[in-house]
Amino acid sequence: MKSRPILKTKFTLLTTLFFSFSACFGQAGGQGSSLVNILLIVAALVAVFVLLLLADNIMRVEAKSQGFDSESGDFGLMPKLGNLFAKKAPAYTAGASTHVLKAGHDIKLEGAPAAHFAEAKVNRYAVQPQNFRGIFPIPKLHVAVGDEVLAGEPLFYDKDRPELKYVAPVSGEVVAINRGAKRSIAEIVILADKDQKHRELPAIDWKAASREELSQYIQANGAWPLLRQRPYDIVANPDETPRDIFVSSFDTAPGAPDSELIIRGNEKAFQTGLSVLSKLTDGSVHLGLNGNGESKPSAAFAEAQDVKLHYFSGAHPAGNVGIQMHHIAPVGRDGVVWTLGVQEVISLGNMFENRAFDGSRIISLTGNLLKDPAHVRTYLGANIGDLLNGQIDGDDKYRAVSGDLLSGDEKTGDQFVNFYDDQVSVVKEGDHYEMFGWLSPFAVKPSISPAIPSSIFTDIEHDVTTNTNGETRAFVVTGQYEKVMPMDIYPQHLMKAIMSNDIERMEGLGILELAEEDVALCEFVCTSKMPLQEILRDGLDYLREQD
Amino acid sequence: MGLLDFFKKIEPSKDKKIAHTAFDAFFTFAFSPNSVTKGKGVHIRDGMDLKRTMFQVVIALQLCYVFGTYNIGHQHFKALGMYPDLFQAFHLKLFYGLTKLIPLFVVANVVGLGIEFLYAAKKGHSVEEGFLVTGALIPLIMPPDLPLWMLALSVAFAVVLGKEAFGGTGMNIWNIALLSRVFIFFAYPLDISGDEVWVSGLESTKAMSAVDYGWIHTNVLNPIFGWFGGAQYDVGATVADGFTGATPLILAYQDGWEAVTQHYSSAQMFWGTIPGSIGETSKPFIIFGAIYLIAMGIGSWRIMSSMFIGAAISALLMNAWGATPFMTVPWYYQFYMGSFFFAMAFMATDPVTAAGTTRGKLLYGFMIGFVGMIIRVLNPAYPEGWMLAILLFNTFSPLFDHNVLQKNMAKRLKNA
Numbered sequence: 012m013k014s015r016p017i018l019k020t021k022f023t024l025l026t027t028l029f030f031s032f033s034a035c036f037g038q039a040g041g042q043g044s045s046l047v048n049i050l051l052i053v054a055a056l057v058a059v060f061v062l063l064l065l066a067d068n069i070m071r072v073e074a075k076s077q078g079f080d081s082e083s084g085d086f087g088l089m090p091k092l093g094n095l096f097a098k099k100a101p102a103y104t105a106g107a108s109t110h111v112l113k114a115g116h117d118i119k120l121e122g123a124p125a126a127h128f129a130e131a132k133v134n135r136y137a138v139q140p141q142n143f144r145g146i147f148p149i150p151k152l153h154v155a156v157g158d159e160v161l162a163g164e165p166l167f168y169d170k171d172r173p174e175l176k177y178v179a180p181v182s183g184e185v186v187a188i189n190r191g192a193k194r195s196i197a198e199i200v201i202l203a204d205k206d207q208k209h210r211e212l213p214a215i216d217w218k219a220a221s222r223e224e225l226s227q228y229i230q231a232n233g234a235w236p237l238l239r240q241r242p243y244d245i246v247a248n249p250d251e252t253p254r255d256i257f258v259s260s261f262d263t264a265p266g267a268p269d270s271e272l273i274i275r276g277n278e279k280a281f282q283t284g285l286s287v288l289s290k291l292t293d294g295s296v297h298l299g300l301n302g303n304g305e306s307k308p309s310a311a312f313a314e315a316q317d318v319k320l321h322y323f324s325g326a327h328p329a330g331n332v333g334i335q336m337h338h339i340a341p342v343g344r345d346g347v348v349w350t351l352g353v354q355e356v357i358s359l360g361n362m363f364e365n366r367a368f369d370g371s372r373i374i375s376l377t378g379n380l381l382k383d384p385a386h387v388r389t390y391l392g393a394n395i396g397d398l399l400n401g402q403i404d405g406d407d408k409y410r411a412v413s414g415d416l417l418s419g420d421e422k423t424g425d426q427f428v429n430f431y432d433d434q435v436s437v438v439k440e441g442d443h444y445e446m447f448g449w450l451s452p453f454a455v456k457p458s459i460s461p462a463i464p465s466s467i468f469t470d471i472e473h474d475v476t477t478n479t480n481g482e483t484r485a486f487v488v489t490g491q492y493e494k495v496m497p498m499d500i501y502p503q504h505l506m507k508a509i510m511s512n513d514i515e516r517m518e519g520l521g522i523l524e525l526a527e528e529d530v531a532l533c534e535f536v537c538t539s540k541m542p543l544q545e546i547l548r549d550g551l552d553y554l555r556e557q558d
Numbered sequence: 559m560g561l562l563d564f565f566k567k568i569e570p571s572k573d574k575k576i577a578h579t580a581f582d583a584f585f586t587f588a589f590s591p592n593s594v595t596k597g598k599g600v601h602i603r604d605g606m607d608l609k610r611t612m613f614q615v616v617i618a619l620q621l622c623y624v625f626g627t628y629n630i631g632h633q634h635f636k637a638l639g640m641y642p643d644l645f646q647a648f649h650l651k652l653f654y655g656l657t658k659l660i661p662l663f664v665v666a667n668v669v670g671l672g673i674e675f676l677y678a679a680k681k682g683h684s685v686e687e688g689f690l691v692t693g694a695l696i697p698l699i700m701p702p703d704l705p706l707w708m709l710a711l712s713v714a715f716a717v718v719l720g721k722e723a724f725g726g727t728g729m730n731i732w733n734i735a736l737l738s739r740v741f742i743f744f745a746y747p748l749d750i751s752g753d754e755v756w757v758s759g760l761e762s763t764k765a766m767s768a769v770d771y772g773w774i775h776t777n778v779l780n781p782i783f784g785w786f787g788g789a790q791y792d793v794g795a796t797v798a799d800g801f802t803g804a805t806p807l808i809l810a811y812q813d814g815w816e817a818v819t820q821h822y823s824s825a826q827m828f829w830g831t832i833p834g835s836i837g838e839t840s841k842p843f844i845i846f847g848a849i850y851l852i853a854m855g856i857g858s859w860r861i862m863s864s865m866f867i868g869a870a871i872s873a874l875l876m877n878a879w880g881a882t883p884f885m886t887v888p889w890y891y892q893f894y895m896g897s898f899f900f901a902m903a904f905m906a907t908d909p910v911t912a913a914g915t916t917r918g919k920l921l922y923g924f925m926i927g928f929v930g931m932i933i934r935v936l937n938p939a940y941p942e943g944w945m946l947a948i949l950l951f952n953t954f955s956p957l958f959d960h961n962v963l964q965k966n967m968a969k970r971l972k973n974a
Contacts, residue, residue, distance in 0.1 A: 049878040118602075343970060412601055421597030438601055441594050444562055448590025449609035456605030462614050462854045463605045477594040481607020482586065482684060485728030488611060489914035490858065501915055504963055519967030527599075536604045538611055539728070544599040 103307040104322040110338045111302075112325030112497035116532060118265045118457045120416070121379035121472045122437075126269055129376065129385040133397040135427075136181050136390050137198040138166055141191065142430035143236055145245030145555075147171060148195035158185045163210040163233055163368030166199050175249060178233030180370025180391035182208040198427060203390070209367035217287055217363045222252070225290055229359070233368045236430065237355040240347050241333065242523035243551050247349050254346035255294035257339070258285070260312040260353055261301035263330035264415035264528075266377030268386055268433050270301075270353050271309055273373045277357045278311035280369075284360030288351070289317040299323050299335035325497060333529040337498045341524055354433055374428065376402065378437030379474055380409050396424030398435055408440040410477055417531035418544060441478025449481060456480065459494060459536050484539040492533040498524070502533050506543055509550030514557060522550050562589060575679040583675065583685035608727075612687040614854045616694045618847035619904065622837040623698070625830060627655035629840070630702045630758050633833050637757045638769065639798030644831060647789050653779055654791070657772065658702045658758050659836065665706045667693040669713045677722045688727030688734070688910075689717070695735035695904060698837025699897075699945075700742075701750055702758035708746055712738040732952045733911045736945050743945070751940050753804040756833035763803030766796045805834050806895040807934070811941040814883030815891055827894040838897035848903035857907040860916065861923035865902050868927025869893070876935050884935050896934065901926075901944030911952040918958035926951050 100109045140150050146169040153165045160166070160183065165176040183203040191197035212232050217225060226249055229235050238247035247253070261270050274281060289296045298315055301308050302324030313320070321339055323329045332350045342348045351359075354372055361369035370391045377384050381402045389398070395411050403409065412419040414432040422428075428435060448454065455465040457473045465471060492502040500521045508516035527544040534543040565585050570577040587609075595601050631651030632644060641647040670689045678685045696713060716738035721730045742750050749755060754763055761767045771791055780790045802809075806827055809817040822832050830840025838844075851857030873889035880886045893899070906912065906926050913922035926947045933943030 049875065341970070410601065416601040418599070419601065421601070436601070442592045444589040444592050446561065446589055449607055450613065454605055457602065458605040460604070460606040460610075460855055462610055462856065466605075475602045477601050478590075479593045479595055479603045480590065480605045481603075481609060482591060482593070484608045484686060485726065487608060487688075487728045487910055488856075489909045489912070490916065490919075491855075493916065499966065499969075501963060501966060503914060504959065516963075516967070519970055520963065521966075521970055531600055534600045535602065536606070538604070538606050538608055540603060540607065542596065542599050545596075 100302050100322060100324045101305070103313075104302050104324070107300075107320055107322050108339075109302060109322040109324065110335075112323060112329045112334070112338075114493065114495055114497040115263075115326035115329055116459050116495045116536070117263065117326040117469075118417075118535070119470065119472045120265050120377075120457070121474050122377055122381055122384045123266055123472070124268060124375035124377045125383070125385045126272055127385050128373075129383045129387050131376075131387045131389060131393075131398050132400070133203070133389050133393045135186070135200055135202055135394040135397060136183075137200045137392045137394070137427040138177060138179065139198050139392065139427060139430065140167065140177070140196050143169075143177065143246045145243070145248075148193070150177070150196060152188070152196070152199075154185050154199070156185055156188055159183070160185060160201065161208050161210040162370055163212065165233065167196070172230075172249065174227070175230045175235050176233050177236055178368055178370075180368075200427075209365075212362065212366045212368070214366065215363070217283075217290070220290075222290055225287060229287075229362070232362060234359050234362050237351060237359055238349045239351070239431070240349055241336070241342050241526065242347065243555050244350075244526035245555075248347070251347050253292045253294070253349045254342070255340055256288045256292045256296045256349045256351070257299070257332050257336045258288070258296065258318075258351050258353070258356055259299040259330055259332040259335055260308065261299070261303075261330045262352075262433075263303075263327035264417060264434075265327070266375060266384075266415055266434060266436055267330075268373055268375035270312075272386055273353055273357070274309055274311045277360075278309075280357045280360035280364050281311050281353065282315060282360065283363050284351075284356035284358070285315055286317045287359060287363060288349075288356070292349070294340075295319045297321060297335070297339050299330070299332065299339075301330070303329070328495075328529060328532055329497065331529055333524060333526050334497055337500075337524055341521075343523055344518065352431070352433070355431075372428075372433055374398075374433045374435060376435050376437070378409075380404055380407060380437050380439065391430060392427045394424075395422045395426055395428065395435060398428070399424070399437065403437070408442070410438050410440055412436040412438065416475070417535055418528040439474075439476040441476025443476075443478070445478075459491070460538075479540055481538075481540055483541065486539055486541065488538045491536050491538060492530075495532040495536055496530075498529070500524070502530060502543070506541070506546050509546050509553075512553060514554065517550055517554065522547070522554065525551075565589070575682070576675065579679035579685060580675055583678070586684065608687045609690075611856055612690045614856050615691045615851065615904070618850045618854075618857075619694050619698065619837070621843035621846055622840065622900070623659075623694075625840045625843050626698055626836040626838075627659045628652055629830060630655035630658045630836060632831060633757045634759045636831075637760055637763065637797050637801050637803065638792075638795045639801070640792070640795065649783065649788055650791060654759070654775070655702075657774055657779075659697060661706055662697040662700060662702075662704065662709060662836075663693075665709050666696040666713050669710045670696070670717050673714060673717045673722065677726070681726075683726075686727035688721070692717075692734045696738055699735060699739050699835050699900070701755040702836055703755060704742070704749060708742055708749060709738075712741040712745075715741045728910055730910055732949050733905055733908050736905055736949055739945055740949060743940075747940075753802065753808060755803075756805055756835075757803045760797055760803075763797060763801065765799045765801065769793065769795050803833060806832060807941040810887050810895060811884045815887045817883075818887075818891075818895070824891070824894055835897060835900075838900040841894070841899050844899040844903055848899070851903065851907065857903060858909070858912065858919050858923075860919040861907050861912055861926075862902050864920045864923030865906055865927035865930075868924035868929075869898060869931045870927070872928040872931035873935075876931065882935070884941070892931065892934075896942050897944055898930075901930070901948060905944065905948050911955060913955040913958040915959050915962040918955070918962045921958045921961075922951055922955050925954075 100111050150167040151170050152167045160179045162182045163178050165178050167177050181201055181203040183201045186202045187200040189198040215228050236246050240247040285296055296318040298318040298320055300312055300320055300322045302322035307313050323335055328334050358369045372391055373386055373388055375386050382404050411422050413422050413429045415434055416436045452464050456463055458466040486503055496502055505520040508520055530543045530547050570581055572578050628651055631654035634654055635641045670693050674685055674689050716734045720732055720734050720737040724730050759770050761770050771793055775791045783790050806818045806822050826832055828841050832839050852859045870889055873892045876885040877889055913919050930943040930947030933946050
C-alpha cells in the first residue's frame with residue numbers, strides 16, 4: 012500500500028519529537044537562575060514548535076510527492092487551523108474535490124429574477140466588436156447596411172486573423188452599422204426575422220476530428236469568440252494551446268440567471284460542448300460546481316463526462332471562474348487557459364449537435380423597478396429597450412446595466428446586451444443628497460461593515476441606488492478587501508503596484524489571474540470608493556502592451 | 559429639504575478657493591453627496607465611507623473624554639487634599655476639567671483643521687476626514703497643563719510635515735497624533751515628563767505650594783456656584799503634605815512596585831484615578847473603546863492582541879532578568895501603569911501607518927509590544943515606551959508588508 016511510508020515517517024517524527032521534548036525539559040530542570048530557566052523553556056518551546064512545523068511540512072511534501080490529492084485528505088501532522096473552523100461543505104460533495112471559500116459576500120437585492128420565463132419581444136440585436144477584447148477596433152466587414160443575413164453568417168473579422176469569423180446571432184436585415192470613437196465600429200444592428208433561419212454548417216465528425224480540424228471549424232463558423240483566455244481576459248488566441256480549460260457551472264453575482272434553469276433541455280449540448288473542449292486542450296477541462304445548494308446540482312453538471320469536477324462552496328465570488336481557477340490550478344506566465352460560461356458551452360455543443368450556430372441566450376432581468384423580474388429567452392446582443400419594454404414600474408430615474416451590478420456596463424435603451432453577459436440589471440439612480448448620510452445608524456444599505464447596523468441582518472433584501480455613499484479618497488482602511496476576496500492575493504498592494512506601473516510586482520502579486528469581475532466585490536466594499544476594476548484593466552492593458 | 563436649499567443658496571463661487579473648500583467640507587458633513595457610480599465598474603457601493611469609519615473611532619473615544627475631563631479635576635483636588643472621594647464636589651471637578659480640556663481641544667482642532675482646509679483649497683480637492691480622528695486623539699495624549707501655544711506648534715508641525723508633505727490622509731508614514739506628541743517630547747521635554755506636569759493647576763507639586771486658578775474660575779464659575787449655594791474653588795488652598803505628582807511609572811522606575819503601591823492602589827490604577835495624560839488613565843473605558851472598534855471591524859484585533867502578547871513576553875523576560883527595581887515589577891502589573899491600552903487601542907491600530915497585510919499586522923503589533931516594554935523599562939530619561947515604539951514601527955511597517963508580499967510573490971513565481 013502507498014500509505015505505509017507515510018505512516019512510517021509520521022511515527023519516526025513523533026518519536027524524535029518526544030525525545031527532544033523530554034531532553035529539553037530535562038535540561039531546564041537543573042539548577043540556575045530564573046532567567047536561565049525561562050530562556051531554556053522559551054528555547055525548548057521554540058524548538059518544539061519549529062520541529063512540529065518542519066514535520067508537518069515534510070508530511071505534506073511527502074504526500075504530494077507520492078501523488079496523493081491533498082484536497083481529499085489531510086496528510087499533515089496537525090490539522091490546518093482553517094479546516095478546524097471552516098464551514099462544512101454539504102454532504103453531496105463528499106468524495107469530490109471540494110473547496111470551501113470563507114471570504115466573500117452575497118449582496119441580497121430586491122428584484123431577484125424569479126425561476127420562470129417572462130415574455131420579451133425583442134426586434135433588434137447587435138454584435139458589438141468592442142465586446143471582443145483584443146481585436147483591432149476597426150474590423151473588416153462582410154456585410155453592409157441593407158444586407159440580409161442568416162444566423163451564423165459571418166459579419167466581420169479581425170484583420171490580423173481573417174480565418175476567425177464573428178457571425179450573426181440571428182437572421183434578418185442589417186439595419187445599421189454604428190460607429191464609435193475614432194471611427195471604430197460600435198454596433199452592427201440586425202432587425203430579426205420572425206422565423207429564424209440558420210446557415211447550415213458543413214458536416215464534421217467531431218469525435219474523430221483532430222484538434223487542428225476542430226479549431227479551424229470553430230473559427231470558421233463563429234463559435235471561437237465564445238472562448239476567452241486568461242491572462243488578460245481576451246478572446247482566445249487560436250495559435251496557442253491552452254494549458255487547461257475552466258468552466259463555471261454557476262454564477263453567484265447578484266441577480267444572475269439560474270444555471271439549473273439554463274441547463275434544462277440543453278443537457279446533451281452541454282456535454283457535447285465539454286467533450287469538444289476536452290479535445291482542444293492538452294490538460295483538462297475543469298468544471299466548477301455549486302456547493303452551496305441544498306441538493307446536488309443537476310446531473311448534467313454533477314455527472315458531466317470528460318471533465319474534472321470541483322465543488323465550490325461559499326458566497327460570491329465563489330462562482331467566478333477566476334476564483335475557481337485560482338484554487339484548481341492558477342494561471343501565470345507558464346501558459347494560457349481558456350474560460351467559458353455554461354451558455355457558451357451549450358452554444359459550442361449545439362454547433363456540433365445541430366450543425367448550426369446557436370446564438371440563443373437565456374438572460375435574467377433583475378431589479379426592484381421591474382414588474383416581473385424573471386428569465387427571458389432571447390439571442391445574443393438583444394436590445395435593452397426592447398427587453399425592458401413594459402417592464403418598468405413607476406417614474407423613478409433608473410439605470411439599465413448589461414451584466415450584474417458589480418461589473419456590468421451602463422446602457423441606454425438604444426444599446427444592446429454585451430456578448431458575454433447573460434443578465435440585464437435595472438437600478439435606481441441615486442443622485443440625491445442625504446442629510447447626515449454618513450452618520451445615520453438607521454441607514455439600510457448593503458454593506459459588510461457592522462458600522463452600518465443593518466448589515467447584521469443578512470437576510471434583508473436591499474433597495475439599492477447608484478449613490479456612491481461617500482467621496483473618493485486615498486487608500487486608508489486595510490484588510491477589507493481580503494474579507495471578500497477568496498484568493499491568496501493582496502488586492503490593495505496589487506492595486507498600488509499597478510498604479511506605480513511596477514510590472515514585476517503586479518505579476519508577482521497575481522494580476523495575471525484576475526479579470527475585472529474578480530475584484531468587483533472589493534470595489535463594492537471599498538471605503539475609499541476607489542475604482543479598482545478600472546485600475547486592474549489599466550494594469551492588464553499595460554502588461555499586454557509590454558508583451 | 560430646507561437646509562439643503564439654504565446650503566445651495568450660500569454656496570460661494572468656485573473662484574474663492576478657501577471659502578469654497580470650507581463650504582464643501584461643511585456641506586458634505588451635513589449631506590452625503592449626490593455623486594453616483596460611473597457607467598463602468600460597480601454600479602452600487604457599500605454604505606460605508608471614510609467619514610463613517612473615522613467617526614466610529616471618535617465614538618470609541620467618548621468615554622475616555624468624559625472620564626479624562628473629570629479626572630483632571632479629581633487629580634487637582636486630590637493634590638490639595640480636598641474632596642478625596644471620586645464623586646465629591648462633582649461640579650467643581652467637572653468644570654475644572656472642562657476649563658482645561660476645552661481650550662486644548664479647540665486649539666488642536668482649529669490649528670489642525672485650519673491647515674487641512676488651506677492645503678485642500680490649494681490642492682483643489684475636498685477636505686479629508688483624517689483629522690477628525692487626529693484632532694480627537696491629540697488632547698487625550700497631552701498633559702492637562704500644556705501651554706496652548708506649544709500644542710498649536712506641535713499640531714502644526716505634525717500636520718504639515720507629517721501629513722501634508724507626504725500627500726495628505728492615507729499617505730503619511732507616522733501616526734499624526736503621536737508625531738505631535740513626540741514633537742513636544744523632544745522640543746520641550748520639561749512640559750511633558752517628570753513629576754510636575756501631570757496634575758493641573760498647581761504652581762508646583764511640592765507641599766504647601768499655592769494653587770493657580772485662572773480668571774474664569776474666580777470670576778465666572780465661583781460666583782455661579784456661589785449663587786447655587788455649592789462649594790467654590792478655594793484660592794487659598796495649598797498642596798497637601800505627602801503628595802507626589804509622580805505617575806506610577808516614575809515611582810516604579812525609581813523604586814519598583816512597592817513604591818507604587820504606597821501611593822496608588824491597583825484599583826485606582828485600573829479605574830484610572832491617577833495622574834497622567836488626559837485620556838490614557840482609565841483602563842476599562844479604553845478597553846470598552848477597543849472592543850467597540852473591533853466589533854465595528856475598524857480596529858485590528860490582530861494588532862491589539864499581538865501587541866499585548868509582545869508586551870507580556872517582554873515584561874516576563876524583564877522579570878526573569880530582574881537587574882533594576884523596574885524590571886522586577888510583576889509583568890501583569892506593567893499593564894496597570896502607563897498608557898499601554900490607549901496606545902494599543904487607538905494608536906497602533908491606525909490603518910494608514912500600521913502594516914497592511916494580515917501576517918504583517920501580527921508581527922507589527924508584536925514588535926511594538928515587545929520593544930515598547932523594553933523602552934519603558936530601560937529608558938533612563940522617560941519611563942514609557944509606546945509612543946516611541948509605535949513611531950519606530952510605523953517606520954518599519956512597510957518592511958513587514960514587504961516580507962509578506964515577497965513570500966506571496968515567490969510562491970506564485972515558483973508555481974509558474
